[in-house]
Amino acid sequence: MGRLVHFEIHVDDMERAKEFYGEVFGWRFEDWSEYAGMPYFGAVTGEDSELGINGALMKRQSPPPPEANQPLNGFACTMGVEDYDSTEAKIMSSGGKVAMPKYALPGMAWQGYYTDTEGNIFGIHQPDENAK
16 A cells, blocks of 8 residues: 655745745745755654654746646655555556656655656655665
């Protein structure tokens, strides 16, 4: 079973977005830009003891809606998986398409994005300290 483990909200103005989500929901932010190679702020949405997930705000990479083969610019849910390749095979055999091929988050994980049968984009993430 793939559990939702992370979300991304693509924004035009990082400070405005941090202020909005901080004020409205009480989220706090951690600068993860070094890992992402772009403006990227982890969104801590609650205490570890509370039910829920954390996510991030990232700088929008293209105007909405994105054209084919362009970066995502909306909400993306990322599911944690144990075996990236077998999960990708299931996605493809069920009518999904590759939106952004598998790539390494060095020393952390394998990541990639897919389009479901409805045109929604989502990610899968397999932790792997040896990813490079």
